[in-house]
Amino acid sequence: MIRLGTILVPHDFSPHSDAALRRAIDLAKQSGGRIHLLHAYAWPVRGVMPYDMAMPAGVWDAIREGTMERLEEIRTGVAKEGVGATAEVSSLLPVEAILTAQKDVGADLIALGTRGLTGVKHAVLGSVAERTVRHASCPVLTVKEGDAGGPPRRIVVATDFSGGGDHAVDVAVILAKTFGAELHVVHAFDVPLALVTPYEVAIPDNLIREAREAARKRLDAAVGGVKAKGVSATGHLAEVPAASAIVEVAAEAKADLVVIGTRGHTGLKHVLLGSVAERTLRLAPCAVLTVKKPEA
Secondary structure, X not given: OOOOOEEEEEOOXXXXXXXXXXXXXXXXXXXXXXXXXXXXXXXXXXXOOOOOOOOOHHHHHHHHHHHHHHHHHHHHHHHHOOOOEEEEEXXXXXXXXXXXXXXXXXXXXXXXXXXXXXXXXXHHHOOHHHHHHHHOOOOEEEEEOOOOOOOOOXXXXXXXXXXXXXXXHHXXXXXXXHHOOEEEEEEEXXXXXXXXXXXXXXXXXXXXXXXXXXXXXXHHHHHHHHHHOOOOEEEEEEOOOXXXXXXXXXXXXXOOEEEEEOOOOOHHHHHHHOOHHHHHHHHOOOEEEEEOOOOO
16 A cells, blocks of 8 residues: 655755655645655755855854755645645755654655666765665655656556566556556566586576466466456566666656665665666656565
8 A cells, every 4th residue: 555645855956856855745635645845955065165264143044044045946836736845955864864853744655756867877976766765664766857747648567476576567557547557567587506506507498498487477466466466467588687777668668657666775785786776766767666565
């Protein structure tokens, strides 16, 4: 189940933040929810203070007042569309501000824009969106600049048949029923060849064939379960890495939204395993909703 009572929208006055807000407004209208706007102003100032110089209090006051005025203009625009909205300015760094606000307002969803950086630029700058996905306790909707907005009509959901994957499918079904969308269920068939090929051990063809058939049966069962709930669904079995499979299907289906589960790994485990969810939100051609399975 996914609730949309309060949607937290971090806004840095950029086009991709505007796109995320547009999506949040559409969702709030559909669900009768409200929006809490947040702007964190700490990061652009700290970058120019390397010599232990004290920032005059008047400068901080001016920054805060200026950002609050701009955020209030945005809040007023949201209210004119019939959606209740509040606004908050924080002096914390972006991710810390987002996670703190999410707890304080009890946000059911975080909707934020992302630049989708890749390569060296991504490695150096990191991504507020990805760190938020990793640490947030609620679902996170990431939206790129140029997103068309509006209710989703074609939704791609990824499943690895784990508890987290099943939860992602459940959320996607709810959204599909809410918005009358069609569902594309993706499973990346993956035999861990890398674990045996360094030893020049040949994997029997029948083993790969049987694994593929088993994956197809589980995918068909998952699609059948979705259809039984009254949602139009198509299954996609791919034999490429998971993130690539999701992105390819999203592009082919002209999807409006990708739904994917995330385990939220941190520290060494995250470094070693990476995250299919994070790679997907970086490369997907549309908005991405990441969800964690609720703890029992």
